[in-house]
Amino acid sequence: MPYDRANFGTDNDFGIKEGEALVNKDYDVGTANTSYAASLTAAEFGDGVHHKTRLTLSGVTVTMTRGGTSCAYGNLDLYTFPNGELSLLGGNLALVTSGGPTLGQTATVEVSLGSTTNVPTNQTNITNAMDENIVLGQSATVTLAACVGTFSGANVNTSSTNVQLATTQHTAELKIVGNTSWDAAATVSVSGTMTFNWMNLSVV
Numbered sequence: 001m002p003y004d005r006a007n008f009g010t011d012n013d014f015g016i017k018e019g020e021a022l023v024n025k026d027y028d029v030g031t032a033n034t035s036y037a038a039s040l041t042a043a044e045f046g047d048g049v050h051h052k053t054r055l056t057l058s059g060v061t062v063t064m065t066r067g068g069t070s071c072a073y074g075n076l077d078l079y080t081f082p083n084g085e086l087s088l089l090g091g092n093l094a095l096v097t098s099g100g101p102t103l104g105q106t107a108t109v110e111v112s113l114g115s116t117t118n119v120p121t122n123q124t125n126i127t128n129a130m131d132e133n134i135v136l137g138q139s140a141t142v143t144l145a146a147c148v149g150t151f152s153g154a155n156v157n158t159s160s161t162n163v164q165l166a167t168t169q170h171t172a173e174l175k176i177v178g179n180t181s182w183d184a185a186a187t188v189s190v191s192g193t194m195t196f197n198w199m200n201l202s203v204v
Helices: none
Strands: 040-046 050-063 065-067 071-081 086-099 106-114 135-143 149-156 170-178 187-200
Touching: 050 071, 050 170, 071 187, 086 106, 086 135, 106 149, 106 187, 135 149, 135 187, 170 187
Parallel strands: none
Antiparallel strands: 040 050, 050 187, 065 071, 071 170, 086 149, 086 187, 106 135, 106 170
């Protein structure tokens, strides 16, 4: 089935139309993690080669790990891409957080979406490129007693390292890093959207 521009709505910066779901069901799309089915959904747009995926989070809980006296970090698998060689074009996020530790001090918290299963251990900010190669990390200053933060931003990927290895499963993983020590077993609730554009280079 060819790409039918008439089935789509408004253009975005990558030329992928929105308004209707993916028109060509013969091509693989990714899957949202069913462990969070009540609070995570994925909508797919595109033509099977050019994809736009929007993840909607409604109170997804991330468990934070205390990293010594200077940081805390969390990692959550949200989405799995299909097999193939993929090019990650860029994306944007609009998220709010709540919950967190009982401590009262402020901290800089950074949120991103990356294609690696790496856990950002003992980092005060996101430094591994693969931890933010889907959606670039965005920061906010929050009060840890409630961890209420608003995160927004967009990025366009230009590096050749954004092309993933062929014939492997790739995950899209939410990363959260804070630069102040948190209580043990603190959790953060995340809501909003993460939207990313990608191509399956294995489709001909």
